[in-house]
Amino acid sequence: MLDDDNRVQGWRLGVLALLVFAAMGVLLSRLWNVQVTNSESAVQRSEEQTTVKARVAPARGAICDRNGVMLAENRPSFDIDFYLDDLRRDYAQSHRGRMPMLHFPPSKNGKQRPDEIDIVEIVKESIEPIKDTLGLTAPLNEKEIREHFRTDRDLPYHYMTDLDFATVANFEERNLGMTGIRISQNPARQYTYGAFAAHILGYVGKPDNQNEHLSSDGTPYETVGRHGIEAIMDPQLQGQPGSVLQRVSSQGYYIGKPLQSNDPTMGNTLYLTIDSRIQYIAETSMRDAGVGRGAVVVMDPRNGDVLAMVSIPSYDPNRFIPKITSKDWDALNQDPTAPLYNRALHALAPGSTYKIMVALAGLKSGNVTVNTEFDCPGAIQIDDHLFHNSDSAAAGTMSLVHAICVSSDVFFYQYGIKAGIDAIDSMGKLAGFGHKWGLLGDADEDAGILPGPDWMKENDAWLKKTHNIDHWSRAQTANTSIGQGFVLVTPLQMATFLCAVANGGTVYKPRLYSHVVDYKGDVQATMPEGEVYSNLGMKPSDLKAVQEGMREVVEEGTGTAAQVPGVALAGKTGTAQAHIKVGGEVRRDLKCWFYCYGPFETPRYVVCVVVEGGQWGGTTTAPIVQKIMSRLFAMEKGAPENVAFLQPAEGNFNGSTTDETHPWDTTAKTGDTDSTADSTDASATTPAADLPPIPTSARSSGMKHAH
Amino acid sequence: MRILFRKLGQIGWSLPVLVALLVLCVASVFVIISATYANDALRDAPGKQCGYILAGVVAYLALALTPYQQVVKIGPILYPISLALLIGVFFYRASHGAHSWIRLGPLSFEPAEFAKLTLILSLAWFFRVRENQMHKISTVLIALAITLIPFILIKKQPALGSAGVFIPVFLAMLFAAGARMHHLLLLMLLGLLGVGGYYLVSTKSDQSAQIAGVHNFQVDRIKSWVDPTVDKQGAAWQINQSMIAIGSGGLQGKVPLDYDTLSAMVGALRGKADVKSWMADTQTALGYLPKNTSYNDLIFSVVGELFGFRGGAVLIICEGTVLLWCLWVAAHARDKVGTLVAVGVMTMLFTHVFVNIGMTIQVVPITGIPLPFISYGGTFLIACLAAMGLVQSVWVHRKNFERR
Known part of the structure; x- marks a missing residue:
């Protein structure tokens, strides 16, 4: 009886043994394939997701008058930055991978735009519990956030800029390690004397086109010259961005010391032929005379240097930093006197x-x-x-x-x-x-x-x-x-x-400008x-x-x-x-x-x-002209001309x-x-x-x- | 006493498997230390695992020395008890979305793991009873009913992966018991048609969530297995991260298995060294492997990352040794009951090993079942060691045992 049984079972057990061998063989060969044959791509993916390359914004070069008086320089701006990708990742973790999605209606030519992660919803939910205590009060610019998420999700999005000290202190004190929301210090442009020489200096802003104004690392500059000297000398004034490579945990925390860091370089300093005192004389003389529209050009007949160039009415380029409000912009553009x-x-x-x-x-x-x-x-x-x-x-x-x-x-x-x-x-x-x-x-x-x-x-x-x-x-x-x-x-x-x-x-x-000097003090171009x-x-x-x-x-x-x-x-x-x-x-x-x-x-x-x-x-x-000339000659004789902050001329x-x-x-x-x-x-x-x-x-x- | 020593003397061909089990259990403690590194809630897991191993060894020895026929005899008594426990889980609050646990004071356990053992015993008992009616379809159908009742209860938890283990165990035991091939083929065909139809309906339908009996995330897991690029952050997160962790381990692994590492591991177990010393910068430590599954369901990903192909292969070979030894015991069993018990245990372990390892390297979809002898978890580890004790008993009490 027993022998009978075992004879029947013998081949059946053999089949099972074969199955076990085959299955172990499948696992081993697949493991070899994953770990040895295709290891490199996994190593690369691992490196990609565990490291974050943060870009360190370069400081823009200064603009000086002929005597080295700073007309445009940088000041520190404390910003609250959103790291959108970190927020997204954190959200995915805490919601078991369920993301809010944006659905698009099919377009006219029948193409269906793929669904997109609703990053604005994620940002909203992320800041909801902390926004009152931390003072995250600025309205969210949904369009901008979505655009930033689409194109530059590795770069921080500046949510609030130029925070006052109280907000910074409050944030630092109460921020309980919120993933993806940090305070950072970024250089911001400052026009020392307000509307002074505004039409020469111009102003800076965000680039129109993400594909233009690329820095050496291939990413777009956050700030580019949009007008005046800032625009035409932009390549000289731009610095090269630095970067910090850091190990990052799945929650978005930085682990350990940076793996690698390159310091940003400061842009070159541009020297104008303008003499700020003469510019000041011209600016104030026009204002004193109550001129509503007009211009002054002062030149040195011995070499053609422009010593002053004034246009009335004017504007304060500081209003463009970090970003001009649409109200201010409309006011400037709709003003019939064209400031x-x-x-x-x-x-x-x-x-x-x-x-x-x-x-x-x-x-x-x-x-x-x-x-x-x-x-x-x-x-x-x-x-x-x-x-x-x-x-x-x-x-x-x-x-x-x-x-x-x-x-x-x-x-x-x-x-x-x-x-x-x-x-x-x-x-x-x-x-x-x-x-x-x-x-x-x-x-x-x-x-x-x-x-x-x-x-x-x-x-x-x-x-x-x-x-x-x-x-x-x-x-x-x-x-x-x-x-x-x-x-x-x-x-x-x-x-x-x-x-x-x-x-x-x-x-x-x-x-209008004589030379540029790099951050080491070497003359780069004349x-x-x-x-x-x-x-x-x-x-x-x-x-x-x-x-x-x-x-x-x-x-x-x-x-x-x-x-x-x-x-x-x-x-x-x-x-x-x-x-x-x-x-x-x-x-x-x-x-x-x-x-x-x-x-x-x-x-x-x-x-x-x-x-x-x-x-x-x-x-x-x-x-x-009499005023300007007499002040010029008085200045030559030692009369002080104290250049001061100017409000825009109306x-x-x-x-x-x-x-x-x-x-x-x-x-x-x-x-x-x-x-x-x-x-x-x-x-x-x-x-x-x-x-x-x-x-x-x-x-x-x-x-x-x-x- | 003499008989006890005689039984211990019967170990013989089971020595290699004892070595394999030792390797696996010791390895499990070190893997769990590593896997729980990023999880503060599980700081005491390695210590607990040591306790579970001890308890499992006791169960193993006890069962190994008890004649398995006596254990099989109480199968029909254990079966309703396990069903009662499986119903009992629904009176406890769900954890991680499933009713899997029964808590009695400080003790808590998963009846599903216990039910796997009782199913093996019950089927072995049943086939022994119907020894001469194996060719009848009624035998097959009753055995199917015996299997499906706990299967459905476990699927209700929901724990599809765990329930899924019952099917191969049933089929393999039916097969080994000598059921007619066309009965078996018919069963498998019907089963395949059922599952295939289910999947087709669920993928074609826009409202997959509304398909009876299948949860949305289960469909998602299958879809992400087919194409992990579908939703990298959502459903496919686990499989992608598992593949990255294992793949980046390469041939050697990220942790050198030298004296320093080993002594650091022992030190960490005694609370005298920092796990960080060997875990730094791994996917596991940085939390990319989901930290609440990396110590159980996705533990093979940790092994693959830390110890590379070499470590993974050793693990697969050890598990394979255990499985083949079970078949060896089945072939040398004293009677049909012994054979069936060994085949049942082999199939249960095999399913766990193949599905658990297979899902981490994208051979099968992600399901939540643990890796025998390695994953953290008391009930399952003790159940596995107890099952091995049963098989050891079949070996100890093999047919030429009393002739000597």
């Missing part, structure tokens, strides 16, 4: 200041000389159109020097025609008109217009369409000769040209000083005559308001007709210029000021008027004989200032800035 716009690089009709260039052009051409005399009645007939002098008064016969001094329009109509548009054109080219100097990037600078037959050919179609003009006329030459018509010049171009006049004819490329763009090529005696005329302008002509006791100055006034649209209403808006250099014998400063919506160059602008349209009978059109004059070409009755063929060719008015409301 973000750099008016020093904005082209305007130059008015009579242009006569200096025309004077040089004529002398150089040989068609006229210093002694050529023209009869100057109240008005003259050119090509069927009557061209008035600004005061419509006859002044008899005069030659160049006196014509500059009194700014006679009728003289320059005839002088310009005699000199010829080609001579004016080529002199303008030498002076750098109609061309961008590119100090702060091409996008924010106007080229201006240097009108002439060539220019007309290039813009043929547009001119026919908008102005019904198909050929260059003598009337246009006449209008150009007094800086009206199509002519548009930026204050920077005017200042650069005047440098050449002051220094004997050398046109230096304007220079911008050559006094780089020559061209030479006006004037005979010294001819140039001398024009200089003399400009000296007389200040001494006894239209610019006497600019006189500085004890220092001889040479300058020129200008008042250009223009119209702007304010709130749908067309207003007359005079561009009042004054530019001058001094001291007359050994020029060290060129100051060019333009005020939009002023009265006359001689009365509105010359006194501002813009206004106070000087612009809807009154078509501007005081200047009436016969009652106040002795000012500043010139203008009155477009209203001058000529149908002279578009002059009636909505100028490049709609400057549109700039006020239509300009776009990158956020």
Whole structure:
């Protein structure tokens, strides 16, 4: 019986034994496969999940003035950071892997977007129990958090920035090791003097595009220059990020010491050619005069260095740090006076200041000389159109020097025609008109217009369409000769040209920054000083005559308001007709210029000021230049200029008027004989200032800035 | 007394398996020290495991020296008791989502493990009773009923993995008892159809949660076994982490098995050394292996990470030795009851070993069943050692025992 049983069972037990052998064989071979053949990928995955590479943000290089005064630097900002991936992991652990998911409806082309982890829900739930005690009060920006989670989940998300000390202390004291929420100290940009030189410095912000502005480790910079010097010198100012590699537990705690760490490097320090004291003089002089819109450029005629560049109205770039509120942003952008716009690089009709260039052009051409005399009645007939002098008064016969001094329009109509548009054109080219100097990037600078037959050919179609003009006329030459018509010049171009006049004819490329220095103090790059763009090529005696005329302008002509006791100055006034649209209403808006250099014998400063919506160059602008010049020379003698924090200058349209009978059109004059070409009755063929060719008015409301 | 010594003298061919069991039990203590490193609630687990081993050895010796026929005889008495205990668990609060425990004062145990033993004894008893009716389908069906009652109760806990062990035990014992092959094949076919249909319905249906009898997470586990990339943080977390831990262990493992490590391990057991000294930076220590399963269900992942392929292979060979020895004993049993007991114990252990190790290396889906002689847990360890005692008894009382 027993034997029978065992015979039956024998093969059956054999089958079971085979099964056991086979199963153990399967396990062993699979184990070999997992642990030996494919070990490497597991080692890699293990390394990936147990280490966290935290990025250490680099500090941005500083921006200094020529004397090393810090204009833009870094300060520590205490931020509450969310480590979104840690929060996600912690949530998964405590919810047995069940995650809140976002479901998307199928799109129109039938593609189903895969479900996504609802990170905002996770963040909300994670901070819910602690948000009151720890003061996590800021609202969550859901869109930003989702975007950050999608693209940079390894980098901390700055939830609250710039915490005050009490919040930091409270957090540190009560934070019971909450995974994924930490306080960190990050460098934040600080503009030391507020709205001071705002248009030069620009501002920083987050990059628009995650794929641009990559640092050496391939990750995007958190902060990039968005405007001004910050933007164009961004590659120099950016430092290289550092990193810390740390072992991390599944709960997100760091275990032990960092496995590896690279310190971040600080970006290079940029030295501007700006002298902060001079910038301060210019900024405060404009504010003191109550200018609502305008610009100042101060240059060194000996080398073309820009010593100051002011644009009014202005803004405080600190408002952009760490992030401008949408309310502030909208306010800046919707302000019709356009505080973000750099008016020093904005082209305007130059008015009579242009006569200096025309004077040089004529002398150089040989068609006229210093002694050529023209009869100057109240008005003259050119090509069927009557061209008035600004005061419509006859002044008899005069030659160049006196014509500059009194700014006679009728003289320059005839002088310009005699000199010829080609001579004016080529002199303008030498002076750098109609061309961008590119100090702060091409996008924010106007080229201006240097009108002439060539220019007309290039813009043929547009001119026919908008102005019904198909050929260059003598009337246009006449209008150009007094800086009206199509002519548009930026204050920077005017200042650069005047440098050449002051220094004997050398046109230096304007220079805004001189060199960059790395964190060790080594000079990394330099911008050559006094780089020559061209030479006006004037005979010294001819140039001398024009200089003399400009000296007389200040001494006894239209610019006497600019006189500085004890220092001889040479300058020129200008008042250009223009119209702007304010709130749908067309207003007359005079561009009042004054530019001058001094001291007359050994020029060290060129100051060019333009005020939009002023009265006359001689009365509105010359006194501002007077203030600037006198403070400059006082400073040279040791008077202190204590640079201080500046609030933004407010813009206004106070000087612009809807009154078509501007005081200047009436016969009652106040002795000012500043010139203008009155477009209203001058000529149908002279578009002059009636909505100028490049709609400057549109700039006020239509300009776009990158956020 | 003489007979006792005579019985001890019968050990003979069971020496290798005693060595294998010793290796496994000693290893289990050190693996548990390592696995519970990140789990403060289980600081005393290694010490307790030593106690369980001692209790298991006592049970082993007691059963080894008792003639197994006497034990099988009380099978029909133990069976209703185990059913009563399995019903009893539902009067206790669930822990980790399942009603698995009975607590009596300081003692607590899992009746399911006890039920596995009583099933083996009951089936052995039943097949002995129906020795001459093995060809009848009624025998098969009654045996099936005997198996399904505890199976269903355990599945209700829910503990599908543990319940699942009953099926192979039943099939193997039926097979070894001499049931007709076509009965067996029919049973297996029906079973496969049932399970297959279940799975198809559950994966096709959008409301898998509503399928009767199958819990959502059970479906998730099967899905993540098929494709671990589906939901890395959710259902597939365990299998992914297990694969990373084992794979990163490589051939050698992360812990060198040298004198320093061994003495550190002994020191840690006596509370005189820090586990950190050999655990630093492992997936286990950093908590990536789920810390509440790494000491029981996923313990092989810890072995694989710390001791590499070499350690894992030694473990598999030791377990394999135990299994094959059970079959060897089955073949040399004095009677059919002995054979059936040995086959039943072998199959129970085999299922645990294969499923537990297999799930950590993605051979079978993740289920919650422990690894014999290694996983932390008193009831199961004592049950396994007691089962081995039964088989030892079959060996000690083998057919030529009394002829000598």
